[in-house]
Amino acid sequence: MPIPFSVVRLIHIFTNNCYYMKTTISIDDLQSIWEKVTLLHHGQTYGGHEKDLKIEYINHIGSVVFEVFYALQQTDTFDGELTITCALLHDTVEDTEFTEEALTEIYGKRVAAGVLALTKNNTLPKEQQMQDSLQRIRQQPKEVWAVKMADRICNLYKPPYYWDNERKMRYIAEAQEIHAQLQEANPYLANRLLDKIEQYKTYLSDSNM
Secondary structure: OOOOOHHHHHHHHHHHHHHHHOOOOOHHHHHHHHHHHHHHOOOOEEEOOOOOOEEEOHHHHHHHHHHHHHHHHOOOOOOHHHHHHHHHHOOHHHHOOOOHHHHHHHHOHHHHHHHHHOOOOOOOOHHHHHHHHHHHHOOOOHHHHHHHHHHHHHOOOOOOOOOOHHHHHHHHHHHHHHHHHHHHHOHHHHHHHHHHHHHHHHHOOHHHO
16 A cells, blocks of 8 residues: 655654654654554545545644644653654544554553543543543643644644534634643644634634524
8 A cells, every 4th residue: 555645744844853853753663653553544534625525534644743743843841752653643542443452562551541541432422522531631741732732733724515603613612622721731732723723713604603
């Protein structure tokens, strides 16, 4: 299976900025994790802002990693390896067949704890899942908080074409709650998230209000 083009950009950013990220993760480890994540998410797509537009899900994973790469350049105290690894793996338990046991065995307890905190508990009512996840994220290192903010930043670009204003407003409210609870982890990402929330409001349609 060909590796998506986004990996080229991912590796380029890493190799040109690794000094500033203060991370011990090697390029070989990064390549290995990326291949694992690409295979796990293979075939997954999400709806685009135009009808019939389907985007490969791995695009979202790469986007989250891009966000944390740049955040690491603004942060002296973060563990870059933990941040990047959790960003790469953040949806594997929730959206693929990858298990908690496999995650822990391959990547260790610290990464597993972060990824599991970022994973919604689908046994709860949907309206409780985000708050439950945020509570668990707040028990993790600030690097995990940063991944969640980066995740929502990347989900605040153009919404799927079929979302109505009610769905968009709920998404804005969730993003505001994420910002309120996690902003202290990383001022750079907190400001990025606020900016994206404001930009997202422009996607509200007058005809649906």
